Amino acid sequence: MQLKSQEMRKLAPELDPLRLGTGWTKEDLGKVQVMVESTYGDSHPGSGHLNVLVEEVRKGIAEEGGFGARYYCTDICDGESQGTDGINYSLASREMIANMIEIHANATPFDAGVYLSSCDKGVPGNLMGLARVNIPSVFVPGGTMNAGPEMLTLEQLGMYSAKFERGEIDEEKLDWAKCNACPSCGACSFIGTASTMQIMAEALGLMLPGSALMPATSKDLKDFAHQAGVQAVKLAKMGLKAKDVVTKESFENAIMVHAAISGSTNALLHIPAIAHEFGIEIDSDTFDRMHRGAHYLLDIRPAGKWPAQFFYYAGGVPRIMEEIKSMLHLDVMTVTGKTLGENLEELKKNGFYEKCEAYLKPWNLKRTDIIRTFDNPIGTDGTVAILKGNLAPEGAVVKHSAVPKEMFKAVLKARPYDCEEDAIAAVLSHEIKPGDAVIIRYEGPKGTGMPEMFYTTEAISSDEELGKAIALITDGRFSGASKGPAIGHVSPEAAAGGPIALLEEGDLIKIDIPERILEIVGINGKECSKEEVDKVLSERKSKWKPKEEKYKSGCLNIYSKHAVSPMKGGYMK
16 A cells, blocks of 8 residues: 555655755655644643653654654643633634644645644544544543642632632632642543543544543553554554544444533534534434433542542543443444454453552542442433523533532523623622523624633532522533533524524523423513514514624634534534
């Protein structure tokens, strides 16, 4: 088989001298050429350590007779952007990372790719990019950071901040939390979006089995990175491309794993967007259908008890898959060149689970303390649901495993706000009362880029009274760390003239999670028939005018003009 890199050398005579000038040797020019693409940079703990893993990957590539070329497209940190307009760039950055990978790989010839990332938009951006490029590919995760003292993890900072704003703790305690929540590199130590997407990458068959969410500082992760480099060269010689590995059945496996881990709601943006790049249609309704009756097994924060490092200690993705084996497609291909079923059998034989469980012994824990058995689940109806009705004709997302049971069925009074800043001020000043529905609108992809409403969700969920007596409903999205009565991704969004833009103070909203309903059932505090509600909404729509664009130039202007509905993944068409 003629390698693409060698074909291109014949077409572009300048290629060899330019690479020699970069530091390649003449011998390197004839080797299997592997693009090693990472989000390395000093942007945040999830990417600050990746160059260490990049070099391990390159060693593995060299060991197998290839040459690894380093490429970079640093991601941003949602945590560092929270509470500012910087968070508006978050979802758009996913698209830009995918674009840069496409440019890097297609502007110059490579026979395979290894992609490294840890976090919220870096992982899905890389997965979207590798699908577009469609060369033999392996993904390497950056792992998870360890928990701090007192098992402190970063998602608790929102709670500490809200308590400080309410005067419940002093500045010294808040400063202690800030100084101890991120003790090392890696993704934040809970099943937020970063951890969820590392797990999704492995569930799709694009990672070496067992490598998701290892402690970022562990020797194990370096070993996996090294082996990923070896495997990339093998895949190049086999000619096994990304689209040969990932199928619709691969995505169905990933969604079943998502249900089992109570994964981030942001996966409902990322999985459909990644599937789109693979030429496969997956939407939010697919999640709703597959989550129904699915067994939820993982006792990891934010919904559970333990920090994310314990996921690997309990056996990681392979252990989850062993428990839900009857619900998976075991014949799908993976980057090992073997099927998922073959990988799982091999892990049992090579002592993988015994090695993992040895890490639990100092904590006096069993793996079933972290990952329940299929017959002893935490829940049996998955963890997310898609609600629909005249408030969200295209749908809205709720992580019902994190919603207080008191809020599964409710009729609430609308309190609409046209931005998050006004909404959180109302919550913290006790303007919001039990029985209210806090509406945050004009925060969807076409509005402001679809930022997270993290601080508002934390302010609500950390309030003992409000956390079980109100709901937050938005066309924006939530952090993977969010918990409490939060409904997001309301579609069509306000900026597109969706019904959420037409709500007025005092309108009544019905929430029924078991029946998947999100409905406007009353006007100005009075319950009405469906026909009466429709008539009022129609009158309001005739008077509605779009808001002026917030971003008149730059990437957010481009993103807002081309983003599809959150129900389809919010990607740029």
